[in-house]
Amino acid sequence: GAVVSQHPSRVICKSGTSVKIECRSLDFQATTMFWYRQFPKQSLMLMATSNEGSKATYEQGVEKDKFLINHASLTLSTLTVTSAHPEDSSFYICSATGGGLFYEQYFGPGTRLTVT
Amino acid sequence: QKEVEQNSGPLSVPEGAIASLNCTYSDRVSQSFFWYRQYSGKSPELIMSIYSNGDKEDGRFTAQLNKASQYVSLLIRDSQPSDSATYLCAVIGTGFQKLVFGTGTRLLVSP
Numbered sequence A: 001g002a003v004v005s006q007h008p009s010r011v012i013c014k015s016g017t018s019v020k021i022e023c024r025s026l027d028f029q030a031t032t033m034f035w036y037r038q039f040p041k042q043s044l045m046l047m048a049t050s051n052e053g054s055k056a057t058y059e060q061g062v063e064k065d066k067f068l069i070n071h072a073s074l075t076l077s078t079l080t081v082t083s084a085h086p087e088d089s090s091f092y093i094c095s096a097t098g099g100g101l102f103y104e105q106y107f108g109p110g111t112r113l114t115v116t
Numbered sequence B: 001q002k003e004v005e006q007n008s009g010p011l012s013v014p015e016g017a018i019a020s021l022n023c024t025y026s027d028r029v030s031q032s033f034f035w036y037r038q039y040s041g042k043s044p045e046l047i048m049s050i051y052s053n054g055d056k057e058d059g060r061f062t063a064q065l066n067k068a069s070q071y072v073s074l075l076i077r078d079s080q081p082s083d084s085a086t087y088l089c090a091v092i093g094t095g096f097q098k099l100v101f102g103t104g105t106r107l108l109v110s111p
Helices: none
Strands: A004-007 A010-013 A019-025 A032-038 A045-051 A067-073 A076-081 A090-097 A111-115 B011-014 B019-025 B033-038 B045-050 B054-058 B061-066 B071-076 B085-092 B099-101 B105-110
Touching: A004 A090, A010 A019, A019 A032, A019 A090, A019 A111, A032 A067, A032 A076, A045 A067, A076 A090, B011 B019, B019 B085, B019 B105, B033 B061, B033 B071, B045 B054, B045 B061, B045 B071, B071 B085
Parallel strands: A010 A111, B011 B105
Antiparallel strands: A004 A019, A019 A076, A032 A045, A032 A090, A067 A076, A090 A111, B019 B071, B033 B045, B033 B085, B054 B061, B061 B071, B085 B099, B085 B105
């Protein structure tokens, strides 16, 4: 299957600071990338959908000014958590699809964010 | 009614048995169906995709799709303890981009 990487895998930051997470498709061009968040023992929650060169589409209840998404190229999307607070601590996972006929999504390994 | 429904489990099977995981979906126009495996603390991994009615086999995994009944299943033959994980059923919705996930079925394979 296709490979998606994320960096960093773990990050600890202080409350009030910003954190940037990178998501890269390594062996395919990702027309669309997605950002999810998952709290312990809970389901994946889609935060936003990002098409290359376009503004991201955020899900209801997700603050677009707090979670800044940039999809500047067909292989890279970034999520910046601005002014992070302890309640933002979570497992952030990106996925990517090359489109095609059936839109398989491949997930990155995730980034565990802890805000102290 | 939830868009994608799965039994949360846990489904317990002995090593070597067949594990059968089921999923129903509500959107009749759905075209693409996926099974993801998620180990605790890890991200989901795509293990099977199916688009046409019938069976699709890949190694020990068989996905089954019945669009008339709006039903997708995953069979795991010769189950191994390493198959113990949460299995997520996902459907591409009418927007043809977003995945709609079920809540997942936790599978436990005992040695």
